[in-house]
């Protein structure tokens with residue numbers, strides 16, 4: 459298993475939005491691990507392992523924003539949009555399931571009582 463414990467970052471902590479409650483260091487200083495037989499995508503700047511290329515691209519944009527090339531920045535923006543689209547889809551599906559569950563229990567309650 460390939461692991462990497464967080465190390466103190468030498469980069470300035472500069473989140474895109476100053477009102478953001480979670481700083482970049484807090485978002486990126488988590489331990490990452492990849493199973494031994496799985497392909498590993500290592501960060502070009504800090505060597506942290508990631509399970510997918512998309513995760514590594516997102517890490518580049520969040521943790522190494524200051525040193526990214528234009529190509530890296532474009533890849534980060536594309537990966538960020540994909541991640542946002544996936545989150546939006548998940549939220550819509552979760553909301554739909556909650557509504558179904560609510561009305562399901564409501565109809566069961568109406569029939570039983």
Ligand SMILES: [Zn+2]
Nearest residue numbers: 501503504505
């Ligand atoms: Zn890195």
